[in-house]
Amino acid sequence: MPKITSSADLRNNYNEISNFCHQYKEPVFITKNGKGDLAVMSIEAYEEITARFELYGALKQGLDDIEAGRVVSAEDAKEMFRKKYPGANI
Structure with missing residues (x-):
C-alpha cells in the first residue's frame, strides 16, 4: 500500500x-x-530504479537488433574483439 x-x-x-x-x-x-x-x-531507491530502466533499455535495444538482423556469430564477435584488443585472452 x-x-x-x-x-x-x-x-x-x-x-x-x-x-x-x-x-x-x-x-x-x-x-x-x-x-x-x-x-x-531515497537516493538509493532512485538509483536502483534508474539502473533498472537503463538495463531494460539495453535489453530492448538488443532484442530490436536481433529482430532487425543486426547480429554476428560468436566466432565473428571473438575475432573482432581479438583484433581490437590483441592481448586479450578469450
Whole structure:
C-alpha cells in the first residue's frame, strides 16, 4: 500500500518521511491541496530504479537488433574483439 501524505506533513515531519523512504525503499506520495503532486524517495531507491530502466533499455535495444538482423556469430564477435584488443585472452 503506498504511503501518501500532505505537503504540510512533509514540512513538519521531514525526518520521519526520510526514515520511511530509507527503511522501506519505497516512495512517499505527497499531495498538495488534496491532489497528487510529488513522489519522494531515497537516493538509493532512485538509483536502483534508474539502473533498472537503463538495463531494460539495453535489453530492448538488443532484442530490436536481433529482430532487425543486426547480429554476428560468436566466432565473428571473438575475432573482432581479438583484433581490437590483441592481448586479450578469450
